[in-house]
Amino acid sequence: MSASTATTLHGHQQFPGNCTLEMALQAIVDVYHRYSIRKGELDLLDFKEFNTLLNEQAPTFLEACNRNRPGYLQELFKETDLNKDKELSFEEFTIVLSKVADDAHRIMHGEDRCKPESN
Numbered sequence: 001m002s003a004s005t006a007t008t009l010h011g012h013q014q015f016p017g018n019c020t021l022e023m024a025l026q027a028i029v030d031v032y033h034r035y036s037i038r039k040g041e042l043d044l045l046d047f048k049e050f051n052t053l054l055n056e057q058a059p060t061f062l063e064a065c066n067r068n069r070p071g072y073l074q075e076l077f078k079e080t081d082l083n084k085d086k087e088l089s090f091e092e093f094t095i096v097l098s099k100v101a102d103d104a105h106r107i108m109h110g111e112d113r114c115k116p117e118s119n
Contacts, residue, residue: 065114
């Protein structure tokens with residue numbers, strides 16, 4: 001990020017700047033924090049918070065490829081919880097985010113949303 005694209009406050013670089021990608025990233029972080037802060041732990045999602053976040057913020061993703069089947073979100077949470085602490089850090093959550101982004105990309109191109117990845 002160049003200094004010209006970041007806003008500054010008191011000499012410190014602020015995020016996001018005025019470019020589209022940085023604003024989109026800020027929105028993603030804001031959504032994550034909206035759900036992860038419910039119990040006071042700012043950067044961790046438990047399963048209930050994860051489930052609520054995806055059902056409220058990514059219903060189109062969940063409607064495709066049998067992702068709304070019983071147990072799918074539990075499987076996805078377990079797969080994504082790399083350190084097996086029963087909570088998702090933001091870094092772990094980005095694994096899920098990549099699946100949602102890939103699904104959105106496929107929709108925009110009119111591609112089969114269930115191939116090759118069926119999750």
